[in-house]
Amino acid sequence: MKSWILCGALLTFGMNVLAETTIIPIETDNTALVYAVGDNGRLYQNYFGKRLSGKADYAALPQGKEAYLTHGMEDYFEPALHINHPDGNPSTLLKYQSHTVKAVDGGTETVITLADPEYADRVDLHIVAYPKENVYKEWAEIFNNEKKDIELEKFASSLLHFRAPKYYLTQYNGDWASEVHPHDQELHYGKKEIDTKLGARANMFVSPFFQLSLGKPATENEGDVLVGTLGWTGNFRFTFEVDNRGGLRVISGINPYGSAYTLGKGESFLTPEFIFTLSDRGKGKASRDLHDWARNYSLKDGLSDRMTLLNNWEATYFDFDQDKLVSLIGEAKELGVDMFLLDDGWFGNKYPRHSDTQALGDWDVTADKLPDGIGRLTEEAKKQGVKFGLWIEPEMVSPKSELYEKHKDWVITLPNRDEYYFRNQLVLDLSNPKVQDYVFGIVDDLMTKYPDIAFFKWDCNSPITNIYSTYEKMNQSHLYIDYVRGLYNVLDRVKAKYPALPMMLCAGGGGRTDYEGLKYFTEFWCSDNTDPIERLFIQWGYSQVFPAKAQCAHVTTWNRDASVKFRVNVAMMGKMGFDINLHDLNEGELAYCKQSIKDYNSLKPVIFNGDQYRLVSPHDGNHAATMYVGKDKKKAVLFAFDVHPRYDEALYNVKFDGLDPSLTYNVREINKSDGSQGEEKSYSGSYLMTVGLPLFSTSKLSSRVYEVNSI
Numbered sequence: 001m002k003s004w005i006l007c008g009a010l011l012t013f014g015m016n017v018l019a020e021t022t023i024i025p026i027e028t029d030n031t032a033l034v035y036a037v038g039d040n041g042r043l044y045q046n047y048f049g050k051r052l053s054g055k056a057d058y059a060a061l062p063q064g065k066e067a068y069l070t071h072g073m074e075d076y077f078e079p080a081l082h083i084n085h086p087d088g089n090p091s092t093l094l095k096y097q098s099h100t101v102k103a104v105d106g107g108t109e110t111v112i113t114l115a116d117p118e119y120a121d122r123v124d125l126h127i128v129a130y131p132k133e134n135v136y137k138e139w140a141e142i143f144n145n146e147k148k149d150i151e152l153e154k155f156a157s158s159l160l161h162f163r164a165p166k167y168y169l170t171q172y173n174g175d176w177a178s179e180v181h182p183h184d185q186e187l188h189y190g191k192k193e194i195d196t197k198l199g200a201r202a203n204m205f206v207s208p209f210f211q212l213s214l215g216k217p218a219t220e221n222e223g224d225v226l227v228g229t230l231g232w233t234g235n236f237r238f239t240f241e242v243d244n245r246g247g248l249r250v251i252s253g254i255n256p257y258g259s260a261y262t263l264g265k266g267e268s269f270l271t272p273e274f275i276f277t278l279s280d281r282g283k284g285k286a287s288r289d290l291h292d293w294a295r296n297y298s299l300k301d302g303l304s305d306r307m308t309l310l311n312n313w314e315a316t317y318f319d320f321d322q323d324k325l326v327s328l329i330g331e332a333k334e335l336g337v338d339m340f341l342l343d344d345g346w347f348g349n350k351y352p353r354h355s356d357t358q359a360l361g362d363w364d365v366t367a368d369k370l371p372d373g374i375g376r377l378t379e380e381a382k383k384q385g386v387k388f389g390l391w392i393e394p395e396m397v398s399p400k401s402e403l404y405e406k407h408k409d410w411v412i413t414l415p416n417r418d419e420y421y422f423r424n425q426l427v428l429d430l431s432n433p434k435v436q437d438y439v440f441g442i443v444d445d446l447m448t449k450y451p452d453i454a455f456f457k458w459d460c461n462s463p464i465t466n467i468y469s470t471y472e473k474m475n476q477s478h479l480y481i482d483y484v485r486g487l488y489n490v491l492d493r494v495k496a497k498y499p500a501l502p503m504m505l506c507a508g509g510g511g512r513t514d515y516e517g518l519k520y521f522t523e524f525w526c527s528d529n530t531d532p533i534e535r536l537f538i539q540w541g542y543s544q545v546f547p548a549k550a551q552c553a554h555v556t557t558w559n560r561d562a563s564v565k566f567r568v569n570v571a572m573m574g575k576m577g578f579d580i581n582l583h584d585l586n587e588g589e590l591a592y593c594k595q596s597i598k599d600y601n602s603l604k605p606v607i608f609n610g611d612q613y614r615l616v617s618p619h620d621g622n623h624a625a626t627m628y629v630g631k632d633k634k635k636a637v638l639f640a641f642d643v644h645p646r647y648d649e650a651l652y653n654v655k656f657d658g659l660d661p662s663l664t665y666n667v668r669e670i671n672k673s674d675g676s677q678g679e680e681k682s683y684s685g686s687y688l689m690t691v692g693l694p695l696f697s698t699s700k701l702s703s704r705v706y707e708v709n710s711i
């Protein structure tokens with residue numbers, strides 16, 4: 001990482017005048033993002049691409065586009081920043097003041113300070129570069145240095161400029177139980193926005209990430225592609241705008257929709273982090289770089305192990321009592337998983353939680369269901385040698401609850417209109433510090449009473465609708481943002497007091513999947529859809545940005561056409577768990593599950609911490625294959641699936657990836673349904689990656705797992 005002031009000679013009226021050009025290159029091992037200060041004192045993005053060879057190259061770059069464009073000046077397109085000043089002037093002009101560079105964990109943070117000479121407002125652009133992982137994160141801090149309040153109408157985290165003959169955008173959208181499906185489009189003149197306005201369960205329809213191919217559509221291993229994601233557990237917006245000259249700007253940040261923010265004198269506004277990587281070797285490399293970055297610097301306990309589990313949700317739904325749970329804890333032990341996770345339905349007394357119609361907010365244990373409390377369950381778990389995890393949905397309230405009766409003022413709902421319920425519930429007003437205390441108190445009380453709770457599944461099933469806060473009163477447009485900030489306050493407190501407590505982020509499936517949330521959560525629930533065929537697609541989608549160890553993948557009874565082996569093998573590609581009634585399994589299936597947990601435990605280090613190669617996409621045909629390769633390239637595991645093969649279709653070899661071509665590897669099928677293992681054969685890494693092996697079959701819904709070990 002370098003930063004310097006470059007001196008150049010400028011000819012003015014026949015005289016040599018020494019002019020100073022400030023150039024700020026921000027480099028990773030493969031890329032460089034280069035800013036420079038123009039003669040007019042404004043900041044320009046001169047370059048973002050493959051790392052150049054040095055000072056002279058950066059100095060030779062022509063002036064690019066203004067970096068963090070503002071509303072109201074000469075630009076004709078979407079700005080990053082729009083401030084309404086106290087005198088009614090809506091324009092902002094930013095000039096370079098200074099910049100600093102300092103080392104941070106894993107990289108370097110550059111802070112470029114810009115200020116408006118007329119209004120004294122200041123913007124600090126923070127850009128952290130992680131050289132080894134080729135990842136950047138960028139955010140802005142906007143300071144009100146005026147004498148009165150200012151109003152922020154737009155407040156992006158980042159604005160990046162690109163110039164390529166063509167642009168292709170891949171977005172990931174869907175719905176409940178149908179998350180994260182890729183959709184491609186070419187961008188032409190004008191604006192394309194990807195955004196959400198759902199507030200709490202913010203990603204229910206669209207994921208907060210995208211891929212942008214430059215020049216031509218990138219494939220797994222080829223092409224220039226930007227992959228970007230916003231770390232914000234709320235409304236986000238990505239704006240892609242192609243201008244009249246074919247330039248593209250990408251603006252990322254909190255969705256300013258309904259969120260004009262008043263900033264008092266002397267206050268500052270911190271935007272969330274936009275995290276991005278630019279790959280010149282396709283989407284696969286971009287994913288692997290993001291996975292590495294996440295494990296090393298961002299995901300909670302990114303380098304640690306994860307627990308396998310048995311969850312009772314699909315096995316019992318709300319229909320359980322103490323005896324049933326005690327026996328399920330025994331089943332977790334029998335299965336060989338690390339933890340039993342008790343899901344929804346254990347709380348509420350005045351309004352017991354026998355269905356999703358009531359009790360959210362009343363976090364006292366239902367006495368007639370669980371007469372001896374959670375303590376009896378943690379005790380049983382201890383006896384059985386498994387950990388105990390608990391489901392909570394602490395941000396929500398049922399209208400039929402004691403909390404609602406006591407504290408209607410804590411609920412987000414319009415005072416003078418009919419209430420609207422999503423899944424029969426409402427969202428608590430986390431902008432209110434008292435509500436933050438209450439939500440923190442839910443976790444804290446449970447942990448104090450039952451210190452053996454070893455895991456929480458933190459659910460969030462409702463978006464914010466009918467938005468109104470009794471607490472915010474005159475600042476209603478702050479609520480979407482202050483809600484998320486309130487949530488982070490709570491999560492900060494939880495993390496500070498219980499730093500070693502792993503938690504799953506869940507929002508009615510994958511309704512919350514962002515890297516700021518994942519600073520507090522070790523993993524997330526990808527989808528309520530656990531049909532293994534659908535999961536092949538859903539896990540493929542999330543793997544673009546998130547490592548396998550963060551993706552909870554459970555074996556359930558969805559799609560009984562698929563064998564237990566097929567379902568288990570799909571789950572093994574993520575953080576495996578079971579959400580199944582063991583009595584639904586025959587003897588052979590149960591034995592297979594037990595064996596698979598043992599196999600998984602030995603493969604986990606590679607699946608969790610290795611490099612993921614998406615070899616054959618389920619989107620491309622009737623088969624799919626994914627591979628994980630240990631960092632030392634000595635061990636790998638490959639999963640191959642036949643989904644809906646056609647009659648007598650031609651089958652092609654699966655070409656391995658990520659191996660050392662000069663090493664020899666033993667390859668054998670493991671985890672076969674009858675407990676046996678395949679014959680071991682040796683090949684060079686080069687052969688496996690160039691010729692590949694015939695790993696697909698024409699048997700419908702069949703799957704195979706291959707272990708690859710260097711000799």
Ligand code: DGJ
Binds near residue numbers: 343356506507508528
């Ligand atoms: C939605 C989650 O996605 C499910 O896994 C389950 O926990 C239910 N909520 C419980 O209400």
